[in-house]
Amino acid sequence: MTTWSTSDIPDMSGRTAIVTGANSGIGRGAARALAAKGAHVVLAVRDTRKGEAAAAAISGDTEVRRLDLASLASVREFAAGWDGELHLLINNAGVMVPPFSRTADGFELQFGTNHLGHFALTNLLLPHLTGRVVTVSSTGHRFGEIDFDDLNWNTRPYKAWRAYGQSKLANLLFTAELQRRLTEAGSPVLATAAHPGYAATNLQFQSGRRLLDVVSRIGNRLVAQDEDGGALPTLYAATAAVPGNSFAGPGGFMEQRGAPKLVGRTDAATDAAVARRLWDVSEELTGVRFPLAGFERSFAA
Template identity: 65%
Template sequence: MSRFSLADLPDLTGRTALVTGANSGIGLVTARALAERGARVVLAVRDPEKGRTAAATMTGPVEVRALDLADLSSVRAFVHDLPGPVDLLVNNAGLSLGPLSRTADGFELQFGTNHLGHFALTNLLLPRIRERVVTVSSLGHRIGSLDFSDLQWERRQYRPNAAYAQSKLANLLFAAELQRRLTRAASPVISTAAHPGISSTNLMRAQGKPTFGFHVEKFLVGLVAQSAEEGALPTLYAATADLPGNSYAGPGGLWGMRGAPTPVGRSPRARDSSVARRLWEVSEDLTGIRFPLDAPASPAS
């Protein structure tokens, strides 16, 4: 199989792509590459000023819109104000923090932003999405677990790395369950996922932690870390390559930490369809937002 590169991106003229967290790192590289191939790209960012600075580095039709994934009212307003259809949604934004923090709706911040914010955004936009949803996960999903009795870390001692890994596992379970529901609804839209390996981004540098969520000595990270440009390739591959739904793309070398993008495996927990279904139902209850493509039940005769 040939190595995927930016030169393999198709002509995207006439398509609209929406990239969350597009003002820096992998999101910025992803948005720039899609715009260079002719897509109209919406940079969905928490800080519009930073978004405009990022947009100034891009060629092609780009626009900046404010979106705070840690506030469901912001997600609803963003979708309400966004005109027209979306061909490609890239759920890229993510954060990894230290002290326990909460979203505007009271959710643990990493789970609330990385998973629930994107869950809400995707389902609200889904009637207007025409081609593909890409959700960015992490190698950290492999150490993640879901404690459904305390997803918001209200009773357990808070562990930031475990909370990050939980949110990244949730990303993969969400992508898989989304594909199952799309298939059941006979939708032409497909759901894929990607991870960047170990990449030199702001998220990796935050508090000295790499993108996969647990501590590794900085000199070792420096030896294996890819650039943001290389780290974005799995996302672009998942977004544009001829792949089946529920594909998961990542670097193909050095235990998934670097290398050309290719379909990759995921942990047994990330393959558990019953857990994915339960997470979806819990996410619906937490956000009040449901899958919009289910056919209405037939009236009783």
């Protein structure tokens, strides 16, 4: 049984990490742990006021920069302002089962934020990356399906949980295809993924439905682990000796809590053909391409 904890994180002195959505929840927990180990941690947040408050409560070397993953213009501005080496990118920010809404670019909010925003950010920052990309998915990927005919819910009735599952499945397919491309390009960068299990964060209270929010509060109180516990799988995927395309999650009670370990994923999350198609569609939607030399695009069916 794994007993991995933050004490197993190696010295991070001299390394720079970006954590999206680090003003609260498991992003804040990850930022706090990395800063405690000596990393320079950039809190990439939509609300810089909240980001500054979070940074002020973290002991270590931190910096706050504005990033709205629901706006490709904001993603491009953030990436264009990056001019140094980057050792670790943690794609953590996300939304969960909100009422139907769209990003600034017209994408369904969950798909646009959870997947497309991080897809664009990662590719724009890849020329600076030397270490790892960790993308936070969810056990919700298990009920996800990539609907290429209507990725952004333009014609079908909106189902918040199904849209969430699609975005979290997309996170795992993105990780798999990113690792394939990095390997083919001869890059030492690793792409990994993680899910937090059931962690008590404010992510559960964006549904706009009072009953669901009340149930979430009860669950948070009785079952969930705190944000530091929820951050452990992310930190494990970011710093432990794991291979590319690894997926980390809690090791106890149905993968909902406990020390992190490598966990399984659905067959849909390992479909290489779907991963490649999703990548191509994501490039078209965002206008952002894989930037590394040495990669040859594959058109295999």
